[in-house]
Amino acid sequence: QSVLTQPPSMSGTPGQRVTISCSGSTSNIGRNTVNWYQQFPGTAPKLLIYRGDQRRSGVPDRFSGSKSGTSASLAISGLQSGDEADYYCAAWDDSPNGRWVFGGGTKLTVL
Amino acid sequence: EVQMEDSGGGLVQPGGSLRLSCVVSGYTFSIYEMNWVRQAPGKGLEWVSYISSSGETIYYADSVKGRFTISRDNAENSLFLQLNSLRAEDTAVYYCVGSGYEPMKYWGQGSQVTVSS
Numbered sequence: 530q531s532v533l534t535q536p537p538s539m540s541g542t543p544g545q546r547v548t549i550s551c552s553g554s555t556s557n558i559g560r561n562t563v564n565w566y567q568q569f570p571g572t573a574p575k576l577l578i579y580r581g582d583q584r585r586s587g588v589p590d591r592f593s594g595s596k597s598g599t600s601a602s603l604a605i606s607g608l609q610s611g612d613e614a615d616y617y618c619a620a621w622d623d624s625p626n627g628r629w630v631f632g633g634g635t636k637l638t639v640l
Numbered sequence: 641e642v643q644m645e646d647s648g649g650g651l652v653q654p655g656g657s658l659r660l661s662c663v664v665s666g667y668t669f670s671i672y673e674m675n676w677v678r679q680a681p682g683k684g685l686e687w688v689s690y691i692s693s694s695g696e697t698i699y700y701a702d703s704v705k706g707r708f709t710i711s712r713d714n715a716e717n718s719l720f721l722q723l724n725s726l727r728a729e730d731t732a733v734y735y736c737v738g739s740g741y742e743p744m745k746y747w748g749q750g751s752q753v754t755v756s757s
Contacts, residue, residue, distance in 0.1 A: 531684060562743055564742075564743060564744055566685075573735055573747040573748065573749055573750055574685065574735075574747055575747070576742060576744065576745050576747075579742040579743055579744075579745070580742075580743075583742070585742060585745070617684065617685050619685070619687075619744065621743070626699050627690060627697075627699045628687060628690070628699055628701065629675060629677075629687035629690065629744065630687065631684060631685045631686065631687060632684070633684045634684040634685070
């Protein structure tokens with residue numbers, strides 16, 4: 530069971546906006562940085578968003594991140610077929626020692 | 641361009657050992673934190689271990705504590721993970737992950753570790 534909670538799957542149609550949620554606690558999302566990753570089958574994850582809402586250089590502005598309290602969200606607008614992938618949230622967790630924690634991943638299907 | 645070359649994976653029997661390496665180029669390795677993250681077949685990402693830029697601060701996931709050892713050689717731009725007392729549940733692709741200004745930004749291509757008799 531993952532420390533951060535994401536929906537296992539989501540779907541959308543081309544052009545639609547989808548939002549993937551990530552729920553945590555005060556020891557991770559509540560007071561630390563949140564990253565979002567995109568992973569295609571057979572490849573390494575790629576960082577999309579860091580520090581909750583900062584887009585990595587080169588990432589289209591269709592991708593945006595936000596954080597509120599102990600939850601974070603990744604929004605993808607103008608959905609494209611090439612966005613079909615697995616998405617993971619990650620956050621630094623302070624307890625009991627330092628560690629990174631991940632969500633279980635969300636498989637996004639573009640219908 | 642930052643490149644992170646993972647190596648050292650393979651097939652090992654339960655109870656055996658492996659040493660993973662990650663050589664980094666195009667990046668000021670010595671000033672950044674590093675991590676190992678693994679992904680079991682068909683599963684999600686699992687953080688394994690963290691090491692500070694100097695190597696003085698180290699953290700491990702409970703699942704590997706006492707069996708795995710992370711280390712780094714800043715003179716050689718290299719990160720290591722010694723895996724001992726391997727179990728079937730350690731079977732995964734292991735990624736070395738480097739931070740820059742952005743935490744956990746750079747990922748290697750991954751090394752496959754298979755634990756099986």
